[in-house]
Amino acid sequence: MAQSESQKKQRDRRKKRKREKEDQNQQEEEKDGNGGEDEVLRRDPFEVFGRDIMLKILRNLDARSVALSLLVSRGWHSVASSDRLWSSKCEELWLGKAHIPRLSQIRGLSKLAAYSLSVMDGKRTRIMKDDLCDHVWEFHFNELHGAWASPFSCRVVWALKLKGIPYENIEEDLPNKSKLILQYNPVHKKIRVLVHGRKPICESMIIIEYIDETWPQNPLLPSDPYQRALTRFWVKFAEDKGFAVWTLFRSSGEEQEKAKNESLESLRTIEEHGLGNKKFFGGEEIGIVDIAFGWMSLWLGIIEEIVGVKLLEAHLFPRLYAWTKNFKEVHVIKQNLPDCHELLLLFKGVREQALGSSSSSS
Numbered sequence: 001m002a003q004s005e006s007q008k009k010q011r012d013r014r015k016k017r018k019r020e021k022e023d024q025n026q027q028e029e030e031k032d033g034n035g036g037e038d039e040v041l042r043r044d045p046f047e048v049f050g051r052d053i054m055l056k057i058l059r060n061l062d063a064r065s066v067a068l069s070l071l072v073s074r075g076w077h078s079v080a081s082s083d084r085l086w087s088s089k090c091e092e093l094w095l096g097k098a099h100i101p102r103l104s105q106i107r108g109l110s111k112l113a114a115y116s117l118s119v120m121d122g123k124r125t126r127i128m129k130d131d132l133c134d135h136v137w138e139f140h141f142n143e144l145h146g147a148w149a150s151p152f153s154c155r156v157v158w159a160l161k162l163k164g165i166p167y168e169n170i171e172e173d174l175p176n177k178s179k180l181i182l183q184y185n186p187v188h189k190k191i192r193v194l195v196h197g198r199k200p201i202c203e204s205m206i207i208i209e210y211i212d213e214t215w216p217q218n219p220l221l222p223s224d225p226y227q228r229a230l231t232r233f234w235v236k237f238a239e240d241k242g243f244a245v246w247t248l249f250r251s252s253g254e255e256q257e258k259a260k261n262e263s264l265e266s267l268r269t270i271e272e273h274g275l276g277n278k279k280f281f282g283g284e285e286i287g288i289v290d291i292a293f294g295w296m297s298l299w300l301g302i303i304e305e306i307v308g309v310k311l312l313e314a315h316l317f318p319r320l321y322a323w324t325k326n327f328k329e330v331h332v333i334k335q336n337l338p339d340c341h342e343l344l345l346l347f348k349g350v351r352e353q354a355l356g357s358s359s360s361s362s
């Protein structure tokens with residue numbers, strides 16, 4: 001009996017220890033659960049969100065906060081110093097500025113360095129002689145050789161005007177081009193040529209890219225590399241496929257019919273794949289692709305009227321048709337389109353001459 005009493009006590013003690021142990025375990029488990037959340041909160045946001053989301057977060061911060069985050073860790077530094085992030089900050093900083101320091105535009109310089117140099121430059125209290133020379137050079141030595149009726153000419157005018165860059169226009173007489181054109185563009189001997197300082201640049205779309213890189217205000221190309229690639233794709237499409245309409249303008253019969261079909265095919269492609277439901281090719285703002293296709297807003301109608309062929313019909317290409325209206329409504333474009341009647345007269349003569357010379361040569 002005495003033994004069973006002590007056994008009972010032992011059993012009770014074991015049970016009590018077991019209960020205590022279970023309580024302790026349960027407490028530890030609960031503590032662990034909360035600790036998990038705390039643990040996540042304590043973790044580096046760079047590890048939790050990853051590079052892309054951090055980039056998006058930093059994009060929305062002001063430049064000073066982004067600069068401070070450079071010091072957090074190597075991971076943060078790699079995001080906070082990226083060109084993708086700082087190129088948009090540079091654009092904001094440079095918007096509307098009359099003077100953008102040359103140093104900040106050195107090719108290969110990181111956008112973060114370009115931003116810091118511009119901020120330092122903005123704090124200077126003295127203007128040096130070199131800066132004044134830069135200004136004189138940039139503002140008074142842009143020579144633009146072209147011809148008023150040329151859509152290639154107008155492209156460059158639109159780009160310069162959209163950016164507010166002054167230039168001296170030099171009208172070329174195309175049948176008797178100046179010696180300067182032959183000197184500046186010895187390969188193609190064509191307009192347009194932009195002479196910046198003493199440097200000639202040829203080919204309208206290449207000139208426009210140069211303008212966009214030299215004067216970053218009101219950007220014509222997006223800063224994101226992928227979007228830039230897509231933009232260049234459509235500029236190339238405009239360059240390659242636009243040609244058919246000009247063939248149609250200068251031809252007749254079978255050749256004209258073939259050019260008409262090719263032109264319609266291109267319009268279908270642009271309508272379906274290029275423009276989408278956007279107001280402009282780049283979105284809400286006019287950009288380089290709009291400039292590349294800009295000739296469709298006026299010259300295409302002139303060609304249709306002279307040749308007697310309808311291509312851009314509203315019911316067939318509603319988006320593209322609406323785009324031509326939106327494009328012409330932009331103040332800078334409206335102010336810098338050639339006079340419609342003068343253009344019509346001139347182009348009638350050009351077509352007659354083209355058909356005359358083709359029939360006399362056949």
Ligand SMILES: N[C@@H](CCC(=O)N[C@@H](CS)C(=O)NCC(=O)O)C(=O)O
Nearest residue numbers: 150152174189190191192203204205
């Ligand atoms: N791809 C060139 C085309 C330039 C072009 O065709 N220019 C014509 C005037 S619209 C020209 O200079 N023609 C003179 C000639 O061929 O002698 C550009 O975009 O600048």
